[in-house]
Amino acid sequence: MTELFNPKLPASTVDNSRHSDHGTSYARLKTEGLDTTHGAILYLENITVSFDGFKALNNLNLDISVGELRCIIGPNGAGKTTMMDVITGKTRPTSGTAFFGQTIDLTQRTEYEIAHLGIGRKFQRPTVFEQHTVFENLELSMKMDKRVRVSLFSRLTSEQLGKIDEILKLIRLNGQESRMAGLLSHGQKQWLEIGMLLMQEPQLILLDEPVAGMSDAETARTAELLNELRGKHSIVVVEHDMGFVTEIAQQGKVTVLHEGSVLAEGKMSEVQADERVIEVYLGR
Ligand SMILES: Nc1ncnc2c1ncn2[C@@H]1O[C@H](COP(=O)(O)OP(=O)(O)OP(=O)(O)O)[C@@H](O)[C@H]1O
DSSP, X not given: OBOOOOOOOOGGGOOTTTTTSSSSSTTOOOOTTOOOTTSEEEEEEEEEEEETTXXXXXXXXXXXXXXXXXXXEOOTTSSHHHHHHHHTTSSOOSEEEEEETTTEEGGGSOHHHHHHHTEEEEOSSOOOOTTSBHHHHHHHHHHTSTTSOOOTTSOOOHHHHHHHHHHHHHTTOTTOTTSBGGGSOHHHHHHHHHHHHHHXXXXXXXXXXXXXXXXXXXXXXXXXXXXXXXXXXXXXXEOOOHHHHHHHHTTSEEEEEETTEEEEXXXXXXXXXXXXXXXXXXXX
């Protein structure tokens, strides 16, 4: 399910120029209303989550930089989903801090507030409005973003239409805008949902196993899509498909979780060569 948000920002922080002087509107790396002076958008420090004494996360530390595309891998039960749940406020850590920018402690915010602050999460299974067209799905996402001053029944401006058009191209659904979303393939629904997230211009995007269940061709296209978003958004991807992770990680950092902690972190080639990672996850 996509979590929709509508950041409650003072009008002065809303950048109305973003559609005009930066080319593509989705191509704008924004940290509106967020203090990222030290370059990080997310800092998890010593996060522990105990379920009846069992530590799903155990002193987890993680920093994500503004504009980074970080892949998180690790065996089943390593704590990847629990980590995403802590970031989005679904699970409260037993101890530790989770900062969004320099000043916002996510552990003190509700799930609803966190979504409104601009952290967008896409769960593994796609949830689109099946009875609506592709175009309407994107339109509805934009209209649910309260920063955009339109009602559900108002007409779209040419700028808004342009933005939908850009996103349609990015998610490879241009030419399919009149199709019912329910008729799309699994992969196309996933892309549409990513497009719906992008319509809301999130500050941080969390993707949970985006290529699970996709065909090889769809997986390859999803890698292309994420590579196009590289440097334009701050993105955390949890994924088990190592071919896909290699494609999107490129020279960036990959974090390996194991038993609730970071086991290894570095370039994909480095973590793939790490004996401990081979032992617990990748195999010989
Ligand atoms: N609500 C809960 N109550 C008790 N234990 C839980 C709860 N949620 C998660 N766990 C346990 O915490 C550990 C971490 O689970 P988590 O789902 O975060 O792992 P994961 O890395 O996402 O695994 P997968 O790759 O299979 O999705 C697992 O052992 C899981 O059984």
